[in-house]
Structures are given as C-alpha cells and as structure tokens.
Amino acid sequence: MARIFAYIVHKAGVPHDTATQLAAAAKKIDLASSPTAILTGWGPGLDAACDNVCASYSEIWKLSSEVLAYPNAELVRQALAKILPPGSILLIAHEHFGIDLAPGLSIKLNSAVVSDAVEIAGVAGSFLNIVRQEFGGQVSAHVRCDISSGAVVTVRPGAFKAPESAPVAGIVVDKSSEVGALTARRRYLGTIVAEAGDVDITKHSVLVSIGRGIQEKDNVAIAEELAEALGAAVSCSRPVVDAKWMEKSRQVGSSGKTVKPKVYLACGISGAFQHLAGIKGAPFLIAINKNPKAPIFQVADVGIVDDILEFLPELTTKVRELHSVAAK
Numbered sequence: 374m375a376r377i378f379a380y381i382v383h384k385a386g387v388p389h390d391t392a393t394q395l396a397a398a399a400k401k402i403d404l405a406s407s408p409t410a411i412l413t414g415w416g417p418g419l420d421a422a423c424d425n426v427c428a429s430y431s432e433i434w435k436l437s438s439e440v441l442a443y444p445n446a447e448l449v450r451q452a453l454a455k456i457l458p459p460g461s462i463l464l465i466a467h468e469h470f471g472i473d474l475a476p477g478l479s480i481k482l483n484s485a486v487v488s489d490a491v492e493i494a495g496v497a498g499s500f501l502n503i504v505r506q507e508f509g510g511q512v513s514a515h516v517r518c519d520i521s522s523g524a525v526v527t528v529r530p531g532a533f534k535a536p537e538s539a540p541v542a543g544i545v546v547d548k549s550s551e552v553g554a555l556t557a558r559r560r561y562l563g564t565i566v567a568e569a570g571d572v573d574i575t576k577h578s579v580l581v582s583i584g585r586g587i588q589e590k591d592n593v594a595i596a597e598e599l600a601e602a603l604g605a606a607v608s609c610s611r612p613v614v615d616a617k618w619m620e621k622s623r624q625v626g627s628s629g630k631t632v633k634p635k636v637y638l639a640c641g642i643s644g645a646f647q648h649l650a651g652i653k654g655a656p657f658l659i660a661i662n663k664n665p666k667a668p669i670f671q672v673a674d675v676g677i678v679d680d681i682l683e684f685l686p687e688l689t690t691k692v693r694e695l696h697s698v699a700a701k
Contacts, residue, residue, distance in 0.1 A: 375520055377408040378457065379430070379464045380474070382444065386421030388412075390653045391466035391528070393535035396429045398464055398528045400536065401493035402501065407431045408464070410543075411456075413449055415442035428540035437549045443561035446473040452552045454481040460523045462501070467527035468627065468650055475525045484523035487516055489646065491532040496520070506646070506668070530650050531672060572606050574623060578635040579605035582625055583613055584648075586641015586662060586681050590618040595685045596640060602692040608632065610648045626651040641681045644669025661685070 379395035381388050392410070399408035410430040412423055415437055423433050436452050457463065463478070465471035467489045479486035491513075492504035499521040505514050506529075518524055574580060581600040587593060593607070600607045607623065614624045625632055626648040633654035640661050642648060649672060652658070660673035663680045670676040677684065 375460045375462050375523060376458055377402055377406050377462045377464070378434075379408050379410050380449075380453070380466075380471070381410050381412050381422070381426055382466060382468070382470055383412060383414065383418070383422035383425075386418040386425070388422050388426050389466060389468075391468075391530050392426050393429050394530065394533045395464045395466065395528060397533040397536050398490070398493055398526075401533070402462060402496060407541075409434060411436065411453065411463075413438075413441045413444065413452060415439050423545045427543035427545070429535075430543045431541050433543050433545045434548045435545055436552055437547065438552060438555060440555050440557075444470055445557055445559065445561060446470060446477070447557040447559060448555045449474055450478045450481055451555050451557075453478060455553065456548050456551050457482065457523075460484075460521070462520060462523060463525045465525065465527050467529045467646070471527045475527050479525040482523055482525065484525055485518045485520065486525045487518050488527045489529050490526050491529050501526075529646055531652070531655075534655075571620075572623070574606050574608045574625065575630055575632050577606040577632075579603055579638075580608045580625075580632060580634045580636070581605050581638045581640060582608040582610065582642060583619075583640045583681075584610040584642030585612040587613065587618070588641075588682065590616070592682060593618055595682065595689075599638075599685050599689045599692070602689050602696070605636075605638075610642050610645075624651075639669050639673070640685060642669055643667050644672065 377399045381392045410426050410433045413436040419437055423435050426433055440448055465475050475486055487503050489505050490503045491506055494502035501518040501520045503516045503518055507514050581596050583596045596607050608625045609619045609623050611624055611626055613619050614621050627650040629651055631651045631653055634656045637656040638659045644667055658673045659675045660669040661677045661681050661684055665678045
C-alpha cells in the first residue's frame with residue numbers, strides 16, 4: 374500500500390480544523406496505516422503547530438524555511454515534490470490553499486488528482502474509490518482513481534469526522550535540509566483586512582443564517598426577529614450579499630467569514646461547499662429548506678422541509694412563548 378500523507382494548514386501555531394479530519398480520511402484509505410503529517414512554515418508558529426498535531430499523527434514532517442513563512446503554493450509545490458516518496462497519496466483540505474496547491478503538484482509528481490472528495494470508499498487493487506459532488510451537491514459522482522503512481526486528493530472540510538481514538542504521541546522529523554533552494558515568480562506583499570461590520574458574527578454562539586430562500590430584502594426582518602428572540606445574530610450566504618440585502622461582514626463561507634458557533638440555523642440555504650467551508654467547530658446544525666433534496670440536509674443534525682417565510686415566524690412565536698413561561 375502506498376504511503377499516505379496529509380498536508381496541514383496552520384496559522385499562528387494553531388493547525389486548521391481539517392488536520393484531524395484528514396487523519397480520518399486517511400483511515401478510510403487504509404485502516405492499518407498511520408498517515409504522516411506535513412507542515413511548512415517558519416519560526417515558532419511552525420514548531421507550535423507541529424506540536425499540536427502530535428496527538429493525531431504518529432509522525433510529522435517539518436519543512437522550515439523563511440520563504441515559506443507565508444503559504445505560497447508555488448513554493449510548497451516545489452518543496453513537497455522533493456520530499457514525497459514515489460507513489461505517495463497526499464491528502465489536502467479543499468480550501469483556498471489546497472485548491473491552488475493540488476493540481477500543479479500532481480503534475481510535478483506525475484500522479485492522479487481528485488478534487489473535493491466527500492467520501493472514500495476504499496481501495497480495490499491499484500484503484501482508490503472516491504465520491505465527490507457536482508452541480509452544487511445535486512449529483513454524487515463515484516470516481517475510480519488509479520493510484521499506481523500516487524495521487525493528490527483534496528478533501529472537503531467537514532466531510533470526515535475526527536477520530537475518537539486515544540491521542541498518539543507523534544514525533545517531529547525535520548526534513549528542511551532535503552528541500553534546498555526554493556524560488557517563485559510570485560511573492561507575498563501583504564494582507565488587506567476587510568472592514569468590520571456592525572456585528573461580528575464570529576463572536577456569536579448562535580447564528581440564524583439566511584440564503585436565497587429569504588427571497589427579498591424586506592423578508593430579512595423575519596430572520597432578525599428570530600435572532601432577537603434567540604439572543605443570536607443574523608448571518609447569510611453569498612447570494613444574499615450579492616443581492617445587497619445584507620453587508621459583506623455577515624457572509625459565511627469561503628469568500629466570507631469563518632464561524633464556530635454552537636448552534637447554526639441554515640434557513641433557505643442550499644448547502645454548497647463554498648458556504649459550508651466557513652462553518653467550523655461542528656456546531657449543532659439545523660437546516661430549514663423547502664427543497665427536500667437540498668445538499669444542506671446531508672450535513673444537518675436536524676432537517677426541516679418547509680418554507681422559511683412561514684416557518685420562521687412560527688418558530689419565533691414559540692421561542693417567545695417559552696421565554697415568557699420561563700420568566701414566570
């Protein structure tokens with residue numbers, strides 16, 4: 374069986390939430406295998422991130438270089454191509470950086486590439502069976518990937534739950550000397566931080582999030598009333614921002630903000646992966662959508678098939694009634 378690796382994204386010494394999810398995805402390929410984590414970067418933040426993933430991976434490869442201080446996919450591709458053994462299987466989170474990194478890396482490794490895997494159905498001979506979604510999650514495509522020369526697979530965040538097994542005591546192996554000089558035709562200039570809105574949705578434990586199903590700007594008030602009753606904040610998906618019904622600071626998703634609430638009400642949201650990518654921390658997810666085949670129901674803890682324009686006002690009334698009873 375080919376050796377399995379997971380590329381771990383991290384920031385300020387904290388590994389991305391997908392670090393443990395990639396370990397779970399690796400077990401779907403080979404239950405007996407112990408995947409190896411790879412982290413790139415520079416300085417104390419890299420060392421801290423390596424230490425933090427030691428509980429999930431038995432071995433961690435550290436690639437430390439000043440030019441890798443900012444994650445430049447062009448440079449990381451060069452580094453990984455130099456250290457990965459022939460025929461390796463590399464798992465990467467299907468987010469901004471992984472989407473940039475994976476295709477070019479597969480060319481350098483002369484290996485197969487599969488993007489946005491939501492399920493791994495095991496190995497049959499030299500083929501890896503993968504399930505990915507297309508057409509906004511309306512179709513599940515079953516892909517047979519030839520791994521005889523290795524593979525690069527991007528894994529959808531949240532598709533695999535972190536294993537509940539006992540933590541391992543991983544060891545960190547410094548592979549920096551094997552990388553050598555790295556050069557790129559693009560370079561990091563700086564980060565422009567978006568202006569903060571009137572409400573910081575990242576600070577709220579309960580979010581009432583609305584999508585295209587809200588239909589028009591005047592109906593946003595329906596969600597605001599429910600949020601007020603729940604002590605929550607209103608967030609939204611990209612179509613709501615594009616329609617200028619809510620400001621950009623309220624958007625959840627790959628092109629919006631990343632949130633980690635305890636409870637997330639997805640109201641009239643289809644559940645495209647771009648939106649789900651912004652929801653972290655495995656919140657209790659309640660989906661309300663009048664389309665019973667909406668992809669959001671595949672990841673929801675509770676699914677309600679109904680028109681949000683009718684359901685949300687009723688829910689608001691019930692919540693207020695419960696508050697009134699509790700106050701007596």
